[in-house]
Amino acid sequence: xxxxxxxxxxxxxxxxxxxxxxxxxxxxxxxxxxxxxxxxxxxxxxxxxxxxxxxxxxxxxxxxxxxxxxxxxxxxxxxxxxxxxxxxxxxxxxxxxxxxxxxxxxxxxxxxxxxxxxxxxxxxxxxxxxxxxxxxxxxxxxxxxxxxxxxxxxxxxxxxxxxxxxxxxxxxxxxxxxxxxxxxxxxxxxxxxxxxxxxxxxxxxxxxxxxxxxxxxxxxxxxxxxxxxxxxxxxxxxxxxxxx
Amino acid sequence: xxxxxxxxxxxxxxxxxxxxxxxxxxxxxxxxxxxxxxxxxxxxxxxxxxxxxxxxxxxxxxxxxxxxxxxxxxxxxxxxxxxxxxxxxxxxxxxxxxxxxxxxxxxxxxxxxxxxxxxxxxxxxxxxxxxxxxxxxxxxxxxxxxxxxxxxxxxxxxxxxxxxxxxxxxxxxxxxxxxxxxxxxxxxxxxxxxxxxxxxxxxxxxxxxxxxxxxxxxxxxxxxxxxxxxxxxxxxxxxxxxxxxxxxxxxxxxxxx
Amino acid sequence: xxxxxxxxxxxxxxxxxxxxxxxxxxxxxxxxxxxxxxxxxxxxxxxxxxxxxxxxxxxxxxxxxxxxxxxxxxxxxxxxxxxxxxxxxxxxxxxxxxxxxxxxxxxxxxxxxxxxxxxxxxxxxxxxxxxxxxxxxxxxxxxxxxxxxxxxxxxxxxxxxxxxxxxxxxxxxxxxxxxxxxxxxxxxxxxxxxxxxxxxxxxxxxxxxxxxxxxxxxxxxxxxxxxxxxxxxxxxxxxxxxxxxxxxxxxxxxxxxxxxxxxxxxxxxxxxxxxxxxxxxxxxxxxxxxxxxxxxxxxxxxxxxxxxxxxxxxxxxxxxxxxxxxxxxxxxxxxxxxxxxxxxxxxxx
Numbered sequence: 001x002x003x004x005x006x007x008x009x010x011x012x013x014x015x016x017x018x019x020x021x022x023x024x025x026x027x028x029x030x031x032x033x034x035x036x037x038x039x040x041x042x043x044x045x046x047x048x049x050x051x052x053x054x055x056x057x058x059x060x061x062x063x064x065x066x067x068x069x070x071x072x073x074x075x076x077x078x079x080x081x082x083x084x085x086x087x088x089x090x091x092x093x094x095x096x097x098x099x100x101x102x103x104x105x106x107x108x109x110x111x112x113x114x115x116x117x118x119x120x121x122x123x124x125x126x127x128x129x130x131x132x133x134x135x136x137x138x139x140x141x142x143x144x145x146x147x148x149x150x151x152x153x154x155x156x157x158x159x160x161x162x163x164x165x166x167x168x169x170x171x172x173x174x175x176x177x178x179x180x181x182x183x184x185x186x187x188x189x190x191x192x193x194x195x196x197x198x199x200x201x202x203x204x205x206x207x208x209x210x211x212x213x214x215x216x217x218x219x220x221x222x223x224x225x226x227x228x229x230x231x232x233x234x235x236x237x238x239x240x241x242x243x244x
Numbered sequence: 245x246x247x248x249x250x251x252x253x254x255x256x257x258x259x260x261x262x263x264x265x266x267x268x269x270x271x272x273x274x275x276x277x278x279x280x281x282x283x284x285x286x287x288x289x290x291x292x293x294x295x296x297x298x299x300x301x302x303x304x305x306x307x308x309x310x311x312x313x314x315x316x317x318x319x320x321x322x323x324x325x326x327x328x329x330x331x332x333x334x335x336x337x338x339x340x341x342x343x344x345x346x347x348x349x350x351x352x353x354x355x356x357x358x359x360x361x362x363x364x365x366x367x368x369x370x371x372x373x374x375x376x377x378x379x380x381x382x383x384x385x386x387x388x389x390x391x392x393x394x395x396x397x398x399x400x401x402x403x404x405x406x407x408x409x410x411x412x413x414x415x416x417x418x419x420x421x422x423x424x425x426x427x428x429x430x431x432x433x434x435x436x437x438x439x440x441x442x443x444x445x446x447x448x449x450x451x452x453x454x455x456x457x458x459x460x461x462x463x464x465x466x467x468x469x470x471x472x473x474x475x476x477x478x479x480x481x482x483x484x485x486x487x488x489x490x491x492x493x494x495x496x497x498x499x500x501x
Numbered sequence: 502x503x504x505x506x507x508x509x510x511x512x513x514x515x516x517x518x519x520x521x522x523x524x525x526x527x528x529x530x531x532x533x534x535x536x537x538x539x540x541x542x543x544x545x546x547x548x549x550x551x552x553x554x555x556x557x558x559x560x561x562x563x564x565x566x567x568x569x570x571x572x573x574x575x576x577x578x579x580x581x582x583x584x585x586x587x588x589x590x591x592x593x594x595x596x597x598x599x600x601x602x603x604x605x606x607x608x609x610x611x612x613x614x615x616x617x618x619x620x621x622x623x624x625x626x627x628x629x630x631x632x633x634x635x636x637x638x639x640x641x642x643x644x645x646x647x648x649x650x651x652x653x654x655x656x657x658x659x660x661x662x663x664x665x666x667x668x669x670x671x672x673x674x675x676x677x678x679x680x681x682x683x684x685x686x687x688x689x690x691x692x693x694x695x696x697x698x699x700x701x702x703x704x705x706x707x708x709x710x711x712x713x714x715x716x717x718x719x720x721x722x723x724x725x726x727x728x729x730x731x732x733x734x735x736x737x738x739x740x741x742x743x744x745x746x747x748x749x750x751x752x753x754x755x756x757x758x759x760x761x762x763x764x765x766x767x768x769x770x771x772x773x774x775x776x777x778x779x780x781x782x783x784x785x786x787x788x789x790x791x792x793x794x795x796x797x798x799x800x801x802x803x804x805x806x807x808x809x810x811x812x813x814x815x816x817x818x819x820x821x822x823x824x825x826x827x828x829x830x831x832x833x834x835x836x837x838x839x840x841x842x843x844x845x846x847x848x849x850x
Contacts, residue, residue, distance in 0.1 A: 087745035
């Protein structure tokens with residue numbers, strides 16, 4: 001059952017066309033991974049989905065409803081986001097980062113919010129760091145708080161914008177571990193990432209985006225083993241070489 | 245001063261306005277302001293002059309003081325930083341009256357045309373100047389400290405002495421970086437020259453008061469004050485823009501990082 | 502004056518009135534702390550001793566003579582007698598005379614003792630002036646903050662028109678001298694007589710009309726400066742913070758209210774301290790619109806005793822005590838509300 005559908009999405013900044021008609025659809029519980037060279041419009045695409053960026057043309061449907069017909073705060077409540085550089089609220093503890101949306105947006109009472117926050121922090125393995133401030137956490141811990149913050153809102157879809165790119169190599173594993181658990185647990189995820197291992201093992205669909213267009217899209221095995229396009233082959237080949 | 249004032253007041257074109265007891269902001273009162281443009285011009289000159297001398301003194305004393313605070317040691321550094329705290333912790337009006345009454349400045353001549361007593365001007369310059377030095381030293385200190393230590397290490401590594409390295413590598417960068425702080429200091433000093441009112445120095449604000457204190461002129465208070473405020477504003481605004489421009493013109497790419 | 506973004510809050514001196522009082526060398530800082538404690542104990546006791554509300558209270562309780570609010574400012578007596586200092590000064594003077602030319606070396610001691618004797622006799626009047634200075638400053642800072650926060654938010658997040666209005670207000674206020682602003686309000690506008698008509702008759706705790714005008718003037722003036730500090734602090738909050746707040750579903754207003762302001766206001770504390778210190782000092786200009794503050798009391802004593810230098814040295818010490826204790830107290834406040842990673846200089850994530 002289709003949860004998210006993009007139809008000919010276009011976006012340009014000044015003279016630069018960042019997205020030149022992107023269309024695809026994903027179902028509930030899908031894990032869609034988008035890969036592509038830097039500047040290919042991946043991050044912009046994600047931001048269009050929760051309207052942090054407005055599209056110029058085309059349409060985006062969430063559960064059959066065009067997102068520009070949805071109140072933007074409501075849309076963002078339904079679509080969570082995890083950022084490359086975490087963007088944790090610097091003045092709030094790990095717990096406070098999770099509870100803010102619960103109290104201010106969902107209208108939960110403070111005890112309810114705290115209970116739920118602690119539950120989600122426990123899920124990402126940070127129950128013992130609930131009272132720490134972002135500056136006291138490692139990068140991997142920060143990103144796990146970021147994931148808990150998005151998860152706790154009980155969104156229909158979570159967007160991951162290169163969630164491991166700002167991490168030291170030894171910290172990437174803990175974040176990918178949490179993401180794998182989510183994928184297996186049936187969370188609908190739309191991820192931009194360079195982690196080919198994760199893409200290969202966890203993605204239900206892999207999309208190769210280049211120059212603002214979908215070049216190739218299909219099951220990860222197909223794109224890695226038997227890509228139809230040369231560009232896909234050379235791009236994925238490069239990345240996989242790097243991993244070895 | 246009395247002579248100069250009555251002289252110009254006689255030129256006032258709106259004596260009728262005062263006698264009829266006009267409410268504020270009547271054209272007559274503006275005409276009074278316009279008619280006394282010479283008085284305001286002289287006041288502006290004194291204000292600008294006092295700003296210039298005070299800033300110059302502030303720079304001459306403040307630059308070495310800031311350097312001492314960074315590179316100095318022991319008693320000298322303690323003395324400089326304590327003097328700075330004392331000057332920055334005392335209201336400018338107290339400093340001005342203290343310098344005026346406390347320093348044994350002999351009664352000097354009165355400058356012609358400007359109609360300013362030199363000893364009063366000197367006291368105001370010393371007070372505003374040393375206070376500005378205390379602030380400028382902090383601007384320079386901050387600028388020097390903001391220069392990456394690697395710069396000094398690099399200079400030493402090509403064989404410069406500490407002194408040479410500071411002189412040729414640190415200072416040129418620090419001076420550029422202190423432009424915004426200096427600009428800020430300029431604005432403060434310009435506005436604070438008005439406090440020399442406390443010792444009767446015939447700068448812009450004092451002259452303005454003398455204008456509306458003339459008999460029958462109290463209706464023009466608002467107009468006179470608005471006029472001099474506009475003058476102060478134009479002075480701060482235009483000078484700031486000029487310094488902005490200079491800062492851009494002499495900027496080094498990446499030099500602010 | 503430029504709108505450039507700043508990396509570290511408070512490091513943007515273009516928008517400020519200058520650097521803080523600064524740090525005293527280690528041991529002197531302790532000395533200031535000790536002297537400051539003594540000073541404030543004495544000052545609070547002085548204020549209490551002549552406070553009419555307390556007088557009423559204690560009179561009702563059966564101690565009519567404990568508090569002396571009925572005594573006029575000039576009739577108040579010091580608690581420390583001046584005679585010993587005077588006597589010591591005379592003694593030193595005799596020694597100095599005996600030493601002949603070398604007497605110059607001890608002469609400064611005589612001056613210090615004379616000054617101390619003078620200070621003890623003038624202290625009660627200065628204490629009452631200090632009370633006016635403190636309430637002018639504190640009230641104006643608080644009222645100013647109430648205006649400054651929306652001004653700064655309008656400047657950073659407002660639409661074109663709001664930004665322009667906020668910019669014009671701050672530039673006009675910061676581009677003209679405070680003394681001219683006070684004159685405008687007091688002599689130019691009939692504010693004082695309006696205040697009197699409304700009922701500012703000077704009955705405590707309502708200040709006299711002139712003081713009310715001074716508070717209006719200082720509030721307007723400090724709101725412009727405070728808003729500059731807050732604006733630059735808001736701009737130093739990472740834009741990703743607001744993006745993240747919006748991504749969770751908070752409205753822009755909520756994002757500013759719950760995420761940007763709590764961080765920005767912490768960044769603004771050093772600047773706010775600066776402004777507080779500045780206002781303590783600049784409140785002395787209220788003397789020129791007849792407000793009986795610390796400086797005006799000093800000026801009055803000066804013109805009665807003709808000891809201008811001495812009284813201005815003493816009043817300078819009063820201001821220094823107020824300013825330095827405020828700076829230390831605000832430093833404590835900053836430590837208290839500090840959150841790891843927020844508001845400290847140094848790398849932030």
